[in-house]
Amino acid sequence: MDNLLSLVIFLPLAGAVLLLFIPRDNHLLIKGISLTAALAAFVASLPLYFNFKVNNPNMQFVEKYLWLPDLGISYNLGLDGISLFLVLLTTFISVPCIYGSFGVIKEKLKAYMFCFLLLETGMLGVFCALDLFLFYIFWEAMLIPMYFIIGVWGGPRRIYAALKFFIYTMVGSVLMLVAIIYLYLHGLDSAGGGRTFDVLLLMEHAPHSFPLQAQMYMFAAFALAFAIKVPMFPFHTWLPDAHVEAPTAGSVILAGVLLKMGTYGFIRFCIPFFPAAAKEFVPLISILAVIGIVYGAMVSVTQKDLKKLVAYSSVSHLGFVMLGLFALNSQGMVGGVLQMVNHGLSTGALFFLVGVIYERRHTRMIADFGGLAKVMPVYWTIFMIVALSSLGLPGLNGFIGEFLILLGTFQSNQPYAIISAAGVILAAVYLLWMFRRTMYGPIENEENKKLTDLNLREWLVFVPIVIPIVWIGVYPYPFLVRIGPAVEKVIALLH
Amino acid sequence: MPALPQINLPILLPHILLAGSAVLILLIDLFLPPSKKSLNQLFAVIFLFITFVVTAFTLWSNPQTSELLNGDRFSVFFFIIFVSAAVLVIMTADPYLRRNNINLGEFYALIIFAVCGASVMAAAADLISLFLGLEIMSVSLYVLAGFQRQKPASNEAAMKYFLIGAFFSGFFLFGAMLLYAATGTTSIYDLIVYANSSSPLFIGGAVLILSAFAFKASLFPFHFWSPDVYDGAPTPIAAFMATGAKAAAFAALLRVFFYLYPKMGAPAESALWMVAALTMTVGNVLALAQSNIKRMLAFSSIAHAGYLFLGFLASNAATVQAVMFYLFVYTLMNVGAFTVAYLINVRGEGGYQLSNFAGAGMKNPFLAIVMAVFMFSLAGIPPTAGFFGKFYLFRAALDAGLVYLVIIAVLNSALSVYYYLRVLVIMFMQKEVDLPALRYNLAVSVALILCVIGILNFGIFPGSLMNMLALAGL
Numbered sequence: 003m004d005n006l007l008s009l010v011i012f013l014p015l016a017g018a019v020l021l022l023f024i025p026r027d028n029h030l031l032i033k034g035i036s037l038t039a040a041l042a043a044f045v046a047s048l049p050l051y052f053n054f055k056v057n058n059p060n061m062q063f064v065e066k067y068l069w070l071p072d073l074g075i076s077y078n079l080g081l082d083g084i085s086l087f088l089v090l091l092t093t094f095i096s097v098p099c100i101y102g103s104f105g106v107i108k109e110k111l112k113a114y115m116f117c118f119l120l121l122e123t124g125m126l127g128v129f130c131a132l133d134l135f136l137f138y139i140f141w142e143a144m145l146i147p148m149y150f151i152i153g154v155w156g157g158p159r160r161i162y163a164a165l166k167f168f169i170y171t172m173v174g175s176v177l178m179l180v181a182i183i184y185l186y187l188h189g190l191d192s193a194g195g196g197r198t199f200d201v202l203l204l205m206e207h208a209p210h211s212f213p214l215q216a217q218m219y220m221f222a223a224f225a226l227a228f229a230i231k232v233p234m235f236p237f238h239t240w241l242p243d244a245h246v247e248a249p250t251a252g253s254v255i256l257a258g259v260l261l262k263m264g265t266y267g268f269i270r271f272c273i274p275f276f277p278a279a280a281k282e283f284v285p286l287i288s289i290l291a292v293i294g295i296v297y298g299a300m301v302s303v304t305q306k307d308l309k310k311l312v313a314y315s316s317v318s319h320l321g322f323v324m325l326g327l328f329a330l331n332s333q334g335m336v337g338g339v340l341q342m343v344n345h346g347l348s349t350g351a352l353f354f355l356v357g358v359i360y361e362r363r364h365t366r367m368i369a370d371f372g373g374l375a376k377v378m379p380v381y382w383t384i385f386m387i388v389a390l391s392s393l394g395l396p397g398l399n400g401f402i403g404e405f406l407i408l409l410g411t412f413q414s415n416q417p418y419a420i421i422s423a424a425g426v427i428l429a430a431v432y433l434l435w436m437f438r439r440t441m442y443g444p445i446e447n448e449e450n451k452k453l454t455d456l457n458l459r460e461w462l463v464f465v466p467i468v469i470p471i472v473w474i475g476v477y478p479y480p481f482l483v484r485i486g487p488a489v490e491k492v493i494a495l496l497h
Numbered sequence: 498m499p500a501l502p503q504i505n506l507p508i509l510l511p512h513i514l515l516a517g518s519a520v521l522i523l524l525i526d527l528f529l530p531p532s533k534k535s536l537n538q539l540f541a542v543i544f545l546f547i548t549f550v551v552t553a554f555t556l557w558s559n560p561q562t563s564e565l566l567n568g569d570r571f572s573v574f575f576f577i578i579f580v581s582a583a584v585l586v587i588m589t590a591d592p593y594l595r596r597n598n599i600n601l602g603e604f605y606a607l608i609i610f611a612v613c614g615a616s617v618m619a620a621a622a623d624l625i626s627l628f629l630g631l632e633i634m635s636v637s638l639y640v641l642a643g644f645q646r647q648k649p650a651s652n653e654a655a656m657k658y659f660l661i662g663a664f665f666s667g668f669f670l671f672g673a674m675l676l677y678a679a680t681g682t683t684s685i686y687d688l689i690v691y692a693n694s695s696s697p698l699f700i701g702g703a704v705l706i707l708s709a710f711a712f713k714a715s716l717f718p719f720h721f722w723s724p725d726v727y728d729g730a731p732t733p734i735a736a737f738m739a740t741g742a743k744a745a746a747f748a749a750l751l752r753v754f755f756y757l758y759p760k761m762g763a764p765a766e767s768a769l770w771m772v773a774a775l776t777m778t779v780g781n782v783l784a785l786a787q788s789n790i791k792r793m794l795a796f797s798s799i800a801h802a803g804y805l806f807l808g809f810l811a812s813n814a815a816t817v818q819a820v821m822f823y824l825f826v827y828t829l830m831n832v833g834a835f836t837v838a839y840l841i842n843v844r845g846e847g848g849y850q851l852s853n854f855a856g857a858g859m860k861n862p863f864l865a866i867v868m869a870v871f872m873f874s875l876a877g878i879p880p881t882a883g884f885f886g887k888f889y890l891f892r893a894a895l896d897a898g899l900v901y902l903v904i905i906a907v908l909n910s911a912l913s914v915y916y917y918l919r920v921l922v923i924m925f926m927q928k929e930v931d932l933p934a935l936r937y938n939l940a941v942s943v944a945l946i947l948c949v950i951g952i953l954n955f956g957i958f959p960g961s962l963m964n965m966l967a968l969a970g971l
Contacts, residue, residue: 070963072963072964073892073963138879139879139884142878143878145878153925154925161922161926161927165915165918165919165922168918169911169915173908173911176910177904177908179888179891179907180903180907183891183892183903184895184900187895
């Protein structure tokens with residue numbers, strides 16, 4: 003199949019277009035079509051894993067068609083070890099997101115599913131685009147459905163959260179657009195001129211085309227857009243609002259995939275295009291990452307709202323990812339990429355778990371719960387696995403990622419590694435303390451006695467997510483062997 | 498005895514056809530009974546279409562020039578913009594006219610006269626013919642702005658527009674006189690040849706003419722009239738002024754100053770740099786504060802004039818194409834936005850408060866969705882044509898080294914997202930106020946669908962339009 007990537011990217015869109023022709027009251031058909039579209043995208047993405055050539059650092063499944071030849075713009079897609087698992091994560095997590103929304107979203111179901119499928123196409127496009135212009139289009143277009151998902155189906159302060167999300171992201175992106183155009187105009191100067199948006203060509207020539215000063219400015223413009231998306235401290239303030247107000251599936255996709263677009267941008271664009279500037283920026287970014295790790299964890303400890311707690315824990319976890327990427331060595335960067343996937347799985351699952359009790363009790367306050375382990379044993383088990391994965395228990399996925407990151411950072415910069423190791427302890431504090439307060443102790447609230455355990459739909463959401471959590475923890479080799487060569491290629495550009 | 502000037506029919510044909518159509522509509526209107534006045538709409542669209550086809554087949558394939566008027570592809574493409582704006586406005590105006598009891602044939606005739614003036618402006622090869630076009634267009638618009646003569650706000654708009662417009666016509670003439678004194682010619686091409694930046698007469702004349710164009714394009718500091726006039730004028734006319742008339746101003750600006758501006762020297766460069774920066778910023782910042790959608794669109798149209806002016810300042814090969822591309826797609830999204838605004842505003846004038854739109858999205862999904870496309874396109878978010886237009890302009894400007902101005906422009910467009918999205922927030926996310934049923938006819942729906950198709954098509958596949966524009970340079 004020559005157009006496998008396009009197929010994966012546009013299957014959800016096709017589902018969305020099909021939805022337009024379905025009457026809006028026919029909920030059964032709407033659910034069927036959207037689930038089929040998401041499942042089809044996932045199934046179509048499986049060959050990407052199986053046919054992926056291990057040890058090949060280059061782009062695979064490449065598709066290239068001229069789009070606007072006069073401007074050097076092409077429809078150019080490809081996949082390497084860095085993007086492979088992010089694509090798989092996206093197609094994978096979208097299925098439970100759509101499935102998990104059944105019965106939860108009761109109003110305007112058709113519009114909701116339409117937005118969700120559009121969002122999936124946008125995210126996949128971001129990870130696959132090898133043309134900066136195409137990348138920017140997916141990057142921005144994806145804001146529209148997310149904006150509506152938060153703003154229409156969200157909680158009480160949804161309008162504020164949706165606007166804040168949109169404008170924060172937009173401010174970062176437009177400056178990136180300037181840098182993208184500048185890169186387009188001058189990126190090939192060292193190769194004797196010409197203009198292109200082709201990412202691979204730019205990776206090859208851009209590092210030599212600009213003096214350090216210019217590289218620093220352009221790095222900063224790209225980095226701002228990505229740092230807002232990650233979000234790095236101090237650009238994180240949109241995240242708790244967006245997470246708390248978004249519907250459950252929206253939070254899952256936000257934490258699971260959207261935030262990764264920021265970290266992905268750093269390793270795919272920022273570092274390879276401007277390696278000299280990247281080295282200069284290591285101290286600043288690492289310090290912000292460490293602050294993010296500790297600050298996010300400490301704020302999480304104090305949260306009374308479960309969803310806010312998980313949201314702030316994302317700030318902390320993504321600080322780890324950033325720290326790993328900017329260790330600029332193989333262990334750190336591989337760990338960073340793997341940790342993106344891990345965080346997507348475990349934080350996604352945490353948001354689903356919060357959603358489960360929120361749907362039953364319509365509250366997310368830790369104080370309203372207690373003793374749930376007695377009435378919801380299955381829920382308790384899954385919560386336990388996910389929380390342990392999130393805090394990095396050996397044998398589960400989080401450990402592998404955090405260990406590699408700390409290993410890499412220790413080699414490049416010891417103080418950061420030592421401070422951020424404290425973040426791991428703090429993660430245990432906020433997760434386990436929250437776990438104790440919700441799961442153990444006497445059941446003080448009468449309503450909690452009537453809680454039912456997971457139903458079939460929720461089983462089907464959690465089981466698929468727990469499998470890779472354990473798999474990566476026990477046997478990470480298939481992941482590392484695919485991520486490794488691509489990361490080595492980025493590192494080679496740094497020398 | 499001087500020989501009679503040669504009449505170059507192909508060049509004159511579009512203008513003759515337009516003027517003829519307008520007169521014909523006035524005549525037909527005499528014989529239409531009051532209940533059949535809407536037929537004028539049909540005739541106007543048919544006449545414009547015929548003119549369009551004739552022009553496209555004669556001048557586009559066989560461009561020509563003459564002393565007073567050009568028939569080059571540049572003018573033909575602007576002609577297409579004007580005709581598109583007029584056709585869209587005419588197709589969408591009918592419900593508005595009926596609602597306000599101003600369903601008269603003159604309305605259509607005057608719009609076509611305005612198009613005629615605009616196309617003379619775009620085609621002018623001489624300051625004299627440019628002035629003729631400017632006046633034909635302006636006078637038609639003065640009348641149209643005051644078309645709801647029972648309504649004080651409409652009268653005020655007409656009066657304001659007329660007084661300031663007359664003032665700037667004086668500027669234009671005075672400037673042309675100074676240029677004539679400096680160079681001994683009024684021909685635009687000779688002006689470029691004889692221009693000499695050390696002559697104060699030349700600089701003075703150029704600045705005066707530039708201000709006249711800046712007024713028509715509502716550039717800072719000559720933008721004050723536009724919110725009041727747009728607000729008071731009938732909404733379809735506001736839409737035409739924001740698109741067709743603005744395009745005419747930019748056509749004239751490009752025609753006269755594209756080659757002249759580089760000769761005006763460094764002081765002019767930095768002054769105009771400030772004009773572009775302030776136009777974008779003032780437009781966007783004031784749009785943020787508006788609670789009336791018509792005024793918001795008026796300020797946003799000032800901001801868009803700023804982006805266009807930025808493209809003009811780039812003054813390189815891509816400039817003309819980028820500006821024309823943007824004006825064309827801007828016409829689609831802006832006429833669409835004004836139309837949805839007045840359709841939803843069933844409470845009559847003064848009801849353009851944004852709060853009256855609450856929840857309109859749930860009751861009128863079609864209007865709300867097309868409005869969403871217009872707003873995203875105005876905000877410049879892909880995959881709409883608004884994004885591609887902005888990208889094209891910014892690229893031209895960056896290529897010319899206007900890095901700081903482009904940064905100001907992109908920050909401005911991030912700012913603008915706030916007020917465009919607010920419309921969608923109100924339409925989709927707020928509880929609905931109780932809206933009476935909205936009535937509009939097939940023509941309106943068709944026009945809106947055409948706008949949406951255009952916006953998405955030129956946003957994803959801008960290639961066809963770009964290829965066309967590559968032929969239409971100056």
